[in-house]
Amino acid sequence: MYVCGACGREVELEEQHVRCAFCGYRVLYKPRPKVVKRVKAR
Amino acid sequence: MELKVLSADDRRARVVLSDSSPAYANALRRAMIAEVPTLAIEDVIIYENTSPLYDEILAHRLGLVPIRTDLSRLNLREECSCGGEGCASCTLTLSLEAEGERMVYSHDLRSPDPEMTPMPGIPIVKLAEGQRLKLEAEAVLGRGREHAKWQAAVVGYKYYPEVEVLESCTACGDCVEVCPRGIMKLDGSRARAEEVERCILCRACVQECRENAIELRASDSRFIFTIESTGALPPLEVLRQACRCISKKAERMIALL
Numbered sequence: 001m002y003v004c005g006a007c008g009r010e011v012e013l014e015e016q017h018v019r020c021a022f023c024g025y026r027v028l029y030k031p032r033p034k035v036v037k038r039v040k041a042r
Numbered sequence: 043m044e045l046k047v048l049s050a051d052d053r054r055a056r057v058v059l060s061d062s063s064p065a066y067a068n069a070l071r072r073a074m075i076a077e078v079p080t081l082a083i084e085d086v087i088i089y090e091n092t093s094p095l096y097d098e099i100l101a102h103r104l105g106l107v108p109i110r111t112d113l114s115r116l117n118l119r120e121e122c123s124c125g126g127e128g129c130a131s132c133t134l135t136l137s138l139e140a141e142g143e144r145m146v147y148s149h150d151l152r153s154p155d156p157e158m159t160p161m162p163g164i165p166i167v168k169l170a171e172g173q174r175l176k177l178e179a180e181a182v183l184g185r186g187r188e189h190a191k192w193q194a195a196v197v198g199y200k201y202y203p204e205v206e207v208l209e210s211c212t213a214c215g216d217c218v219e220v221c222p223r224g225i226m227k228l229d230g231s232r233a234r235a236e237e238v239e240r241c242i243l244c245r246a247c248v249q250e251c252r253e254n255a256i257e258l259r260a261s262d263s264r265f266i267f268t269i270e271s272t273g274a275l276p277p278l279e280v281l282r283q284a285c286r287c288i289s290k291k292a293e294r295m296i297a298l299l
Contacts, residue, residue, distance in 0.1 A: 032092070039097050041083045041105025041179070042189060 002028035047278070048239060048266070055277035057267045058202065058239070067265040071197045073284035076187035078194040079118055080274035081109040081134060081158060083179040090176040093146075093167045100167060100177075105191045107148045108161045108272040109134070109181055113283070115157075118183045134158055134181040142169030151179065161273040195271045195280045202264035203241035207233050211255040217247035239266055 002011050004020040005027035011020050019026050043066075048056040059067060086101040093100065115131075117123070122132035136151040146169060149162035158181075169175060186193035205225075217226040217233050223240045226233050226247055233256070235241065241258075248256050269277040 034090075037088045037097055039086050039088065039101040041086050041101040041191070 001031070003031050005029055050276075050278055052276050053271050053273065055267075055269045055271075055281070056239075057269065057278075057281065058264060059199075059267060060202075060264045062263060062265065064262055064265075067199050067267075069288060070281075070284060071199055071267070073287050074195055074197045074269065074280050075193055077185055077287040078275065078280050078283040079111075079113060079183045079185055080192050080194045080272070081111040081116070081181045081183055082189070082191040083107065083109070083136070084182045084184070085180040087178040087180070088176075089178070090174050092173045093169055093175050094173075095167050100175075103166055104151075104179055105189075107151070107164055107166075108274045109153075110157070110159055110161070111183070111274045112155075112157050113183075113275070116183050128180065128182070132182060136160070136179045136181060138175065138177050138179065140169060140175045142173040143171040144169055146175060193272065194275050194283075195269050195277060197267065197269050197280075199265040199267045201243070201260035201262060202266055203238050203243050204259040204261055205235035205238055205241060205247070206257040206259070207235070208253075208255040208257065210253045211251075212253055214252065216250045216252070217256060220246045220250045222246065 002013060004011050004023065004025050006025035007020060007023045009022050011022070011028060014021065018028060020028065043062050044060040046058045048058060083104045086104055088097050091097055091100065117132045119126050119128065119132045122129065124132060134153065134155060136153050138151045140146045140150055146166045147162065148160040148164035148166060151160045153159045167175070184192035211232045213228050213231050213233060215228055218228055222244060223242060225235050225237050225240050227236050243258065243260055245258055248258050269280055271277040271280055275283070
């Protein structure tokens with residue numbers, strides 16, 4: 001799952017090209033997955 | 043050996059150690075800095091972080107927050123009955139949940155124990171509108187020698203100043219004029235030092251005196267300690283724990299003989 005850089009909607013990556021299915025914008029952002037992360041405080 | 047407390051509150055203390063030696067004074071200083079256990083955040087479990095800071099930077103900032111510590115109720119992890127796995131008697135779990143737009147402070151960390159809370163008022167991260175932060179932080183006891191986040195206090199000592207005004211003093215008042223701490227006073231026909239603990243041994247009075255009537259020495263058997271606590275423990279408790287630590291080490295030494 002990606003987020004469109006122009007319209008901000010969630011888009012799935014198409015097989016042929018990197019492109020927003022709604023507005024055609026070609027910059028997509030990968031949002032941070034909802035994974036619990038454990039880090040050392042050092 | 044003798045100890046006299048000049049001043050003490052919950053953050054700072056000044057203590058005079060008399061009839062001692064530089065070696066002992068330094069041992070005490072090092073023990074207070076490196077050997078007194080305190081609480082600090084060691085592990086951070088991040089559920090959500092859309093703040094501008096990376097998880098690691100955030101965790102590092104949280105690690106440096108001093109936490110008020112009750113040593114009678116917690117064990118060091120390596121000495122705990124759980125065998126270092128982490129349990130309620132060696133770990134304090136704090137939680138934090140915040141949504142922007144606002145500044146997240148150290149006191150937003152919620153502690154299950156009202157006696158063991160983070161020092162308030164330390165900014166952690168600024169959240170913009172819609173940014174969220176949700177995490178859990180596990181605080182454990184540790185020592186300053188392992189990481190500075192466990193350092194209980196900043197401690198320094200200085201040699202006790204001894205100001206002697208000789209017979210040849212003419213009470214010209216030059217030393218009174220030049221002393222940056224204002225401790226030289228005129229007393230009849232001679233100058234006299236008041237509150238010598240405040241002297242910084244700068245020797246300005248010695249240099250200024252035309253009669254060479256002032257002798258300034260630094261005692262090597264008396265020391266003025268300045269203990270500034272991070273807030274985890276009261277400064278005199280830091281001193282107490284350091285002494286305990288030194289005596290424990292000595293006990294271990296005897297057992298080896």
